[in-house]
Amino acid sequence: MSQPKLNRRDFLKVAAVGAAVVAGAQAIRRAEASTPAPSGGRQWAMVIDQALCNGCGYCILACRAHNDISPELTWNPVLEAGQVGGKEVYLPRPCMQCSHAPCVDVCPVKASEYRPDGIVMMDYDRCIGCRYCEVACPYGARAFNWKGFDGPNPAVPEWGQPEVERRPRGVVEKCAFCYQRIDRGLSLGLTPGVDPDATPACVVVCPVNARFFGDLNDPNSIVSRLLAARPSFTLRADLGTGPRVYYLPATEGNA
Amino acid sequence: MKPKLKFSPWLFWLIGLSLVIALGVGAGVIVFWKGLSVTNLSDLVPWGLWITIDLSSIAVSAGAFSLCAAVYLLGLKRYQPVARTATFIGLIGYTMALLTLLLDIGRPDRFWHAVVYWNKHSLLWEVTMCVTLYLTVLLLESLPIFARFDWLKRRWPKLAERMSHVHHYAPYLAVVGLGLSMLHQSSLGAVYGVLKARPFWYRPDVSVLFIISAVAGGMSLTVFFSMLSARLTRRANVDDSLLERVSFFIGWTLVLYLYFRFWDALSMTYTYQPGRTEGLQLLTQGPLSFNFWVGEMFLGIVIPMVLLLYRPTRTSSLWRMVALLLVVGGVVAYRWDTNLSGLMIVLSYLPGEPIVAYTHYFPSLIEILSGAGVVAYGLLAFSLGVRYLKVVDHEAAEVSVEGEHLAEAAAASIT
Numbered sequence: 135m136s137q138p139k140l141n142r143r144d145f146l147k148v149a150a151v152g153a154a155v156v157a158g159a160q161a162i163r164r165a166e167a168s169t170p171a172p173s174g175g176r177q178w179a180m181v182i183d184q185a186l187c188n189g190c191g192y193c194i195l196a197c198r199a200h201n202d203i204s205p206e207l208t209w210n211p212v213l214e215a216g217q218v219g220g221k222e223v224y225l226p227r228p229c230m231q232c233s234h235a236p237c238v239d240v241c242p243v244k245a246s247e248y249r250p251d252g253i254v255m256m257d258y259d260r261c262i263g264c265r266y267c268e269v270a271c272p273y274g275a276r277a278f279n280w281k282g283f284d285g286p287n288p289a290v291p292e293w294g295q296p297e298v299e300r301r302p303r304g305v306v307e308k309c310a311f312c313y314q315r316i317d318r319g320l321s322l323g324l325t326p327g328v329d330p331d332a333t334p335a336c337v338v339v340c341p342v343n344a345r346f347f348g349d350l351n352d353p354n355s356i357v358s359r360l361l362a363a364r365p366s367f368t369l370r371a372d373l374g375t376g377p378r379v380y381y382l383p384a385t386e387g388n389a
Numbered sequence: 390m391k392p393k394l395k396f397s398p399w400l401f402w403l404i405g406l407s408l409v410i411a412l413g414v415g416a417g418v419i420v421f422w423k424g425l426s427v428t429n430l431s432d433l434v435p436w437g438l439w440i441t442i443d444l445s446s447i448a449v450s451a452g453a454f455s456l457c458a459a460v461y462l463l464g465l466k467r468y469q470p471v472a473r474t475a476t477f478i479g480l481i482g483y484t485m486a487l488l489t490l491l492l493d494i495g496r497p498d499r500f501w502h503a504v505v506y507w508n509k510h511s512l513l514w515e516v517t518m519c520v521t522l523y524l525t526v527l528l529l530e531s532l533p534i535f536a537r538f539d540w541l542k543r544r545w546p547k548l549a550e551r552m553s554h555v556h557h558y559a560p561y562l563a564v565v566g567l568g569l570s571m572l573h574q575s576s577l578g579a580v581y582g583v584l585k586a587r588p589f590w591y592r593p594d595v596s597v598l599f600i601i602s603a604v605a606g607g608m609s610l611t612v613f614f615s616m617l618s619a620r621l622t623r624r625a626n627v628d629d630s631l632l633e634r635v636s637f638f639i640g641w642t643l644v645l646y647l648y649f650r651f652w653d654a655l656s657m658t659y660t661y662q663p664g665r666t667e668g669l670q671l672l673t674q675g676p677l678s679f680n681f682w683v684g685e686m687f688l689g690i691v692i693p694m695v696l697l698l699y700r701p702t703r704t705s706s707l708w709r710m711v712a713l714l715l716v717v718g719g720v721v722a723y724r725w726d727t728n729l730s731g732l733m734i735v736l737s738y739l740p741g742e743p744i745v746a747y748t749h750y751f752p753s754l755i756e757i758l759s760g761a762g763v764v765a766y767g768l769l770a771f772s773l774g775v776r777y778l779k780v781v782d783h784e785a786a787e788v789s790v791e792g793e794h795l796a797e798a799a800a801a802s803i804t
Contacts, residue, residue, distance in 0.1 A: 215739050225739060236586060242514035243502040262502050263425075263495020265435035266513050272586035273738050278435060278495065280426040303424045304495025369738045373585055383740070 177252045177350040178311055178326065179378045180337070181357045181366070182226055184215070185388040186344035189224035193336035193345070195293040200312060200335035202296035204283035209275075209309040210336055219386040226345070228336065229254060229275040229309035230369065233376030237267035237276065237308075245306075252378055253311050261305040268306055272370050273377075276308045294335055311347075312336075327356055350378070399622075399776075406769040413762010416755045420492055429753040434732045438752035439493040442760050444577055444724040446485040446767065447520070448599070449717055451607030453479025453527060454563075454570035456635075461563035470783040471631055475611040477534055477780040480527045481770045483520060488763050512580045519573030526566045529555055537778050574600040581731060589668025590731040594653050598723075601649060605642040606720030608635055609693075613713035614771060616706060618781040625781035629706070636709055639716065640697030647690050664736045667745045671730050676749070680722050689719015 189212055197203065197210040215225040235254050238246045245261040246254060268276045282303030290296060297314045301307050312334035319325075319332020326332040327348030337345040348355030353362075360366075361380055368377040419427055430437050452475035459465045460472045491497045503517040535541065536553035578599030581590040612632045618625035657669050672681040696702040696712035703709055729750060737744040752760070774780040 213739065227738075236584065239508075239510045240513060240584075241508055242511045242517055243499075243506040244508040245502075245506075260499070260502060260506060261496065262499045264493070264513060265495070266511070266580070268432060268435050269732070270584050270586055272736075274432070276432075278425075278432055280424060280430075282424060302496075306495075367740055369740065381740070 175351055177378070178231070178316065179252075179348065179350045179357045179380060180228060180311070180334070181346040181360050181380045181382060183344045183346075183360075183382040184223055184225065184384040185382065186342045187212070187224045187226060187340075188342055188344075189214070189222065190341060192293075192339045192341060193226055195289050196335040196339035197309070199287065199289035199292070199294035200297050200315070201309075202287055202290075202298060202300045203307070204279065204281070205288055206281065206283075207277040207279065207307060209277060209307065218384045221384070223384045225381070226336070227273060227275065227369075228311070228334075228379055230273055230375065230377035230379045231311060233378065234374060236270040236272065236375065240266045240270045242266065249313070251316075253313050253316075254308070255310055255313065256306070256308055258299075258301050258305050258307075263304040263306065265306060272373055272375065276306050278306050279303050293339070402772065403769070406765045406772070409765035410762050410769065412758050413760075413765060416758035416762065417492060419755055420759060421497065425495055427753065427755045429751060429756065431748075431750075433735060433748045434729075434750040436493075436728055436732065437750055438756045438760050439489045440728055441721070441725045442763060443486045443489045443493065444728070445606075445721045446482040446489070446763075447574070447577065448603040448720050448724065449606045449610040450479040450482030450486075451570065451574055451600075451603035452609075452611035453530075453607070454523075454566045454574075455604050455608060456611065457530065457559070457563040458567045461560040462567065468631055468635070470628070471611060471615065471635060473534060473782075474615050474780050475607070476527060476530045477774050477778070478611055478614065478771065479607075480524075480531045481767045481774075483524045483527060484770075485763050485767045486520065487524070488766070489760070492759055492763075512576050512583060516573045516576050516580060519569045519576070523566060523569040523573065526562050526569065530559065530562050530566070534774070534778050534780060539777070571600065574603045578727075581727060584731075586736070587731045587734075588662045588664035588736070589657075589671075589734060590727075591665075592653070592657070594649065595727070598646070598649055598653060601642065601646045602720050602723055605639055605646055606717050608639050608642070609713040609716035609720075612636055612639070613710055613717065615781045616710050616713075618775045620706075622775060624779060625775050626784050627781060628783040631783065633703060633709070636697050636703055636713065639713070640694055640703070643690050643694040643697070643716065647694065650686075650690070664734050664745055667734050668730050671733060671747075672726060675747075676733075677726050677730055680726050684722035685719050685726060688715050689722055690716075693719070 191212050194208055194210055194212060198205065198208075201209065203209060210226065210228045213225045213227060215223045217223060231252055231254050233252065235246070235248070238248060238254060241261075242264060243260050243262055245257045246267055247257065249255050263278070265278055268278060279301055280303075283300060287296065297312075315332055315334060316326045319329060322331070324332035327337075327346065330338045333347050334345075337347045346356045346360055348357035350358060350361075352358060357380070360382065364382050366380045366382050368380055371377075428437070453472075456468060456472035456475040460469045491500060494500065503514050504521060507518075508514045532552040532555040536549045538549070541552075542549045575596035578595035578597070581587070582592055582595035585591050612635050615625070615627050615632060619627040654669065657665055660666070671677050693712035693715040696708050696715075702712070733748055733750070735746040735748055737746070771780075
């Protein structure tokens, strides 16, 4: 009657193998964990003046060129937002780079992560294309790459040169405040929001200067000064997502 | 001399299923080749028919954990043969879910990422891990079933004996299975329930509704297929008193489910939160109202509840089978409606304008064909199981356990 004892031992063996598999998976995960980008305590934010935006859509095209986006996708659309004082009002909508981003919480593989400077980054090599983040985002800021994109980008070279790798078919894409321009600019000693080469492409291209970019932790940055001087709002503030894109509303007076 | 091949109904059934599977495989190849642009999914409705098949096949696999828990943890030993059928159905159901998931994700080559790159905050991660682990449990639980394959017994008798030996771990496996199933069956509801961006989903009780409906649907499918097999082939035989008792329990599960559905709907009625009221209207008056009232409520809960609790209809095998099939249909309808009702409402984020817009979705032919292929695979696997593994066998199960003991005793006496 030594049968049951042997069974238990076998069971423990199976459990040990299971634990080893889990530990192995953890080890791979740690080994491949990306190192956080240096930030120096900066918190990037964008301010968009609705009184100035005329809905030209140049930002959409510059965004497509610099981030090499398929012409069928838009990371950064410009929406019609009604009228104020008889004038059309527009609402450009980049990714809000939320401080409590639903997309980061729901991603099953940690393909969406916060950078220390607040940018919500996508790891396109890790995304499995489940689209849960798309369902979870209150701002519709995520675009799934349904078809893939081969051949020349029609927005290039007129609207800029690609600065990041083109995403493969089957992943979810999003705006990341042109992190590549910020990082490269900082390494050259430039100031994002001041020097065009260190500033998101949509801010640089805007012909009416309706977009502003800068560090919220720097009281002298253009975004800090604008937010201190003028009333502003964020989208769906009731959700508690903490967007880092602020809007200066169009009013009867300034429209 | 004519060849022995006879065009029996069995052969027609196999040919029919194989055709559907072949079409499904063709459609699946197109999906992998062309990408998800061949579907009618969009950025507004990123989840559709496939996710419904996914959720439904996991839901109707819930008979496995509930019946195994009843047999090995509550000590209701006489239901062991029913639990055996449920375990086999569970194994099929979870592989169906995995197949559908492979279709649904944009990068099927990266399906393993969730196991390696953990995001402990994500319910979808939790679901993936639980499903993977539970599939392992189901495989182990099914080993004694596969050990009954005659060919295997003849070819590798020692292996078959070892496989049937796993039966001794059944109580341990039942504990692990219960834990994993309770986690992910509820979390599948919570996948929707935690999304604040979708007011119609954002509520705590979706997880409760998902697991209760899964238990009802899972047991129903097990009993239904057991009865159907016993009617169609002599290779299946059932102890009707067992199935009748399980059906009675399903009837009471439906009472509980209806009770929770009632308070769920009532609590949503008076919130007037933009998006939530519209979601409820979508179900009660809008494009999903037929599904909701007829599919989910009337045919899915009320009618089978009465049929299964009223003794004369429950003991009539025809009425009982009708009722069980209706329960399964109701669970599938609930999954479809839950997914679509939250996605079809597009809530504006423009300032001061909580405008609600509606979108719509109907699966493309490719989605339907590949989905049908997955379902046909499930039916084929179960049919083969009935025929060659005797998964619906309420008489021989006891004998086989006895026989195993005899064999062990014989082996012990030899050594």
